[in-house]
Amino acid sequence: SQTIHQWPATLVQPVGSPLSLECTVEGTSNPNLYWYRQAAGRGLQLLFYSVGIGQISSEVPQNLSASRPQDRQFILSSKKLLLSDSGFYLCALEEGPEGGAWGYGYTFGSGTRLTVV
């Protein structure tokens, strides 16, 4: 079965510091990978998605970037954090075309709670 790992679980960072959040997946190959942010009182907001190694699409212009150096690794980064970057960051996967129907939904990681101070 698919599993998705995110770390760290919580992070407190000062304004202006860099950020690196990592997401790795197991039990599937060639998945679509997603980074979402969930802010208090707001719905999940799609930040980036990737359909393959080195392929990144951004949905929202912002202070963040993403990379996919390996098939099962997805990284969210920032060079300089802003206060507005605080939130709950979630990585999600969707099996690739050869993995079966997309209709089984996205599998989400356990999330990273980021607080920028």
Next chain:
Amino acid sequence: EDQVTQSPEALRLQEGESSSLNCSYTVSGLRGLFWYRQDPGKGPEFLFTLYSAGEEKEKERLKATLTKKESFLHITAPKPEDSATYLCAVHLPPQGGSQGNLIFGKGTKLSVKP
């Protein structure tokens, strides 16, 4: 603009008191509608996918239904362990160079008291 609206924002029930959560959507094209459960500090957990109007799916005390404009999550005789935030999401088809993706509602926070 594609939108997903969930109501109510919060719902408090007594154990055994059945109720329904609503998810209404205005989207240009729908590939599917998803329901998720999210516990505090955790990622959403997949519950159901519905594809077409009239479709129903059940899992334990939960039953999801879909019409052309909305979906309902019915909770029958809830228990305290059903307390969580329930999220609705619609899956849109790809447009232009964009990958189809999920648009989430803000969720309904359900509290079930013993």
